[in-house]
Amino acid sequence: MTLDTHCHLTHHRFADDANEAIARAREAGLSGCISIGTGVPDAQNCLELSRRNPGFIHCTAGLDPFTANDAGPRFADELDALRELLAGGGFCAVGEIGLDYHYDLQPRPVQSEQLASQLELAADLDLPVVIHVREAHEDMAALLREHGRNRGVIHSFTAGPTEAERYLELGWHLAFNGVLTFKNADDVREAARLTPRDRLLVETDSPYLAPIPHRGKRCEPALVLHTLERLALLHELPAEDLGAITTANARRLFALRVE
Numbered sequence: 001m002t003l004d005t006h007c008h009l010t011h012h013r014f015a016d017d018a019n020e021a022i023a024r025a026r027e028a029g030l031s032g033c034i035s036i037g038t039g040v041p042d043a044q045n046c047l048e049l050s051r052r053n054p055g056f057i058h059c060t061a062g063l064d065p066f067t068a069n070d071a072g073p074r075f076a077d078e079l080d081a082l083r084e085l086l087a088g089g090g091f092c093a094v095g096e097i098g099l100d101y102h103y104d105l106q107p108r109p110v111q112s113e114q115l116a117s118q119l120e121l122a123a124d125l126d127l128p129v130v131i132h133v134r135e136a137h138e139d140m141a142a143l144l145r146e147h148g149r150n151r152g153v154i155h156s157f158t159a160g161p162t163e164a165e166r167y168l169e170l171g172w173h174l175a176f177n178g179v180l181t182f183k184n185a186d187d188v189r190e191a192a193r194l195t196p197r198d199r200l201l202v203e204t205d206s207p208y209l210a211p212i213p214h215r216g217k218r219c220e221p222a223l224v225l226h227t228l229e230r231l232a233l234l235h236e237l238p239a240e241d242l243g244a245i246t247t248a249n250a251r252r253l254f255a256l257r258v259e
Ligand SMILES: [Zn+2]
Pocket: 006, 008, 036, 096, 205
């Protein structure tokens, strides 16, 4: 058993069977899932899902780089709406928010500004943060260092030991997903191996990045167990023990309500 700390159960690819996917997660022995809200309407859907599954589905709200890009000049309004939504309670984190230099949908200084304003919001609300970072590790580490009031997780960590050490030094958690099981991911495995146990989290990023042996198919939370097993091998622990550790880490970081 472990907790899937990052999935998108409100994604259109779960439109027909989100409830079945949740049931399969329970059957697989998971201790919960965090459904990530990208944008205000999506986060409202996540909140509803979490209210229907108390103590098992938790949720977050944030303006990710894609949503923020769509908002464009309306970003300030979106941020106000996000603040209001978060103030209503029921969310365990702000996110995912971040920098994406792979798609570069907006000028980089704009991305940094939008991230910074949401880091401030999270710190004001005393909520942890879920970070999305793609091909932007230098700038991300600098921003997180500058905004020293935040805590949280670097989600979908798929970089190597150097980047891992930088985030760990700053006090952040690292969440590993299906990529950890991919053949060409030795760097990611090395990063996972050197991450202290009390900073480890696992996730699926469903519907994306299904672990081997399901690679290429739609991912869902129950499949997080494949990633957990791989991580347990790297830490030379029984999977059950690492499951208990990663569950405890998630509950502590996100102050999760358990029912
Ligand atoms: Zn995500």
